[in-house]
Amino acid sequence: MLAGAVVIWVAVIGLSVFATKIRPGAYGEKAGLRLIVWGGCVFPVVVLTALLVWGLQMMPVLRAEANGPTIAVSAERFWWRVAYDVDGEPGVAKSLPEGGVPSANEIWLPAGLRSEFLIGSPDVIHSLWIPSIAGKMDAIPGRVNRLVVEPTKPGVYNGVCAEFCGDAHAQMALRVVVVSPEEYEAYVARQSQPASVGADDEGFRRFTENGCDACHTVRGTAATGKVGPDLTHLASRRTIAAGTLPMSPENLATFVGFTHRVKPGVQMPSYGMLSEDEIAAIAGWLETLK
Amino acid sequence: MAIGNKTRDNLWTLITAPTIWGVHFLLCYGSVAYGCAPNENIFQTIGGFRIFVGGLTVVALAGIGFVFMRALGEWRRNGGRIPHEEDSAEVRERFLEFSTVLLAGLSFIAVIYTALPAAMMVDCR
Numbered sequence: 001m002l003a004g005a006v007v008i009w010v011a012v013i014g015l016s017v018f019a020t021k022i023r024p025g026a027y028g029e030k031a032g033l034r035l036i037v038w039g040g041c042v043f044p045v046v047v048l049t050a051l052l053v054w055g056l057q058m059m060p061v062l063r064a065e066a067n068g069p070t071i072a073v074s075a076e077r078f079w080w081r082v083a084y085d086v087d088g089e090p091g092v093a094k095s096l097p098e099g100g101v102p103s104a105n106e107i108w109l110p111a112g113l114r115s116e117f118l119i120g121s122p123d124v125i126h127s128l129w130i131p132s133i134a135g136k137m138d139a140i141p142g143r144v145n146r147l148v149v150e151p152t153k154p155g156v157y158n159g160v161c162a163e164f165c166g167d168a169h170a171q172m173a174l175r176v177v178v179v180s181p182e183e184y185e186a187y188v189a190r191q192s193q194p195a196s197v198g199a200d201d202e203g204f205r206r207f208t209e210n211g212c213d214a215c216h217t218v219r220g221t222a223a224t225g226k227v228g229p230d231l232t233h234l235a236s237r238r239t240i241a242a243g244t245l246p247m248s249p250e251n252l253a254t255f256v257g258f259t260h261r262v263k264p265g266v267q268m269p270s271y272g273m274l275s276e277d278e279i280a281a282i283a284g285w286l287e288t289l290k
Numbered sequence: 291m292a293i294g295n296k297t298r299d300n301l302w303t304l305i306t307a308p309t310i311w312g313v314h315f316l317l318c319y320g321s322v323a324y325g326c327a328p329n330e331n332i333f334q335t336i337g338g339f340r341i342f343v344g345g346l347t348v349v350a351l352a353g354i355g356f357v358f359m360r361a362l363g364e365w366r367r368n369g370g371r372i373p374h375e376e377d378s379a380e381v382r383e384r385f386l387e388f389s390t391v392l393l394a395g396l397s398f399i400a401v402i403y404t405a406l407p408a409a410m411m412v413d414c415r
Contacts (some may be wrong), residue, residue: 053406059415
């Protein structure tokens with residue numbers, strides 16, 4: 001494709017140099033007409049027809065059936081709700097399937113398999129874009145879009161929201177971790193486990209006292225809120241606040257205490273009214289949720 | 291509007307070919323979309339619709355071909371030669387004929403491009 005573009009570019013620039021530098025001056029009507037017919041009609045029609053046939057041939061392959069896991073991705077202002085191994089019905093759907101193994105802001109994929117994303121949104125139009133792995137796919141409220149991806153090389157890739165969705169659109173990123181199919185299975189099995197939280201844990205007590213559990217789920221505890229990301233294995237992720245800050249106790253404390261400075265426009269309120277000790281206790285506890 | 295060498299060209303004869311292209315486009319995409327809706331089985335074959343699109347394409351190309359040949363024949367027979375810059379009914383006629391030829395050529399290629407997906411795709415994917 002690039003080679004073809006380079007050839008056409010060289011031809012156009014060459015013609016322009018020829019017409020302005022090498023042989024400037026007026027051309028006869030016949031020569032002009034010949035240039036229009038061959039250069040302006042026949043040549044583009046032949047090139048475009050070849051490109052169209054080539055492109056059409058590739059389309060069915062791009063939409064071939066998945067042979068890997070089905071992963072639901074709900075794009076929400078301004079983070080990604082992820083559910084592994086959901087039962088996606090074929091055909092047009094208005095809403096994402098329930099269930100699966102919940103996670104957020106980081107998607108693991110098995111290398112060498114064709115995984116299917118089911119992409120939806122509860123609020124506005126977003127777009128899931130992982131440039132190294134696949135093209136963009138919009139997340140549209142009221143319908144489920146499908147995207148089959150086949151990552152071939154293990155590694156960590158960056159993804160972003162590619163459709164302006166509000167204040168923190170630029171901070172609505174995600175990490176995509178491509179691993180072997182065995183590692184993927186092990187990861188999903190780990191994510192499906194509940195958190196191990198002691199009832200007398202100071203950080204957890206502060207977490208519930210301040211109402212964090214109204215919005216966040218920590219499976220295995222009484223925290224079952226559904227508004228924000230599932231935090232059951234928060235510390236196993238590479239970033240917090242949807243790719244905004246690297247995962248660390250300091251950054252967790254910063255995000256809890258100064259939420260809107262880190263990420264303006266998010267629904268989560270800033271907890272700057274808490275004492276430093278309280279924030280440190282919550283952040284320290286969150287860091288244990290591996 | 292007379293037939294043969296005495297057709298009086300107007301804006302309607304000018305847009306006949308693009309109109310055929312538009313109707314062909316609408317019927318091609320509409321029929322296959324109808325056949326695949328609600329797209330629950332993306333591997334469902336569209337053989338019948340491909341034949342329909344093929345037949346429709348032949349009819350559309352024949353119609354556009356007729357418009358092309360008629361306009362080109364009249365333009366040539368009557369000494370057509372660009373540019374058409376004079377302010378007279380005769381030159382206006384030649385201008386419309388020549389424009390019809392160009393639009394018919396464009397529509398001819400466009401109809402083929404519209405039908406190509408149906409020629410190459412066998413199912414609802």
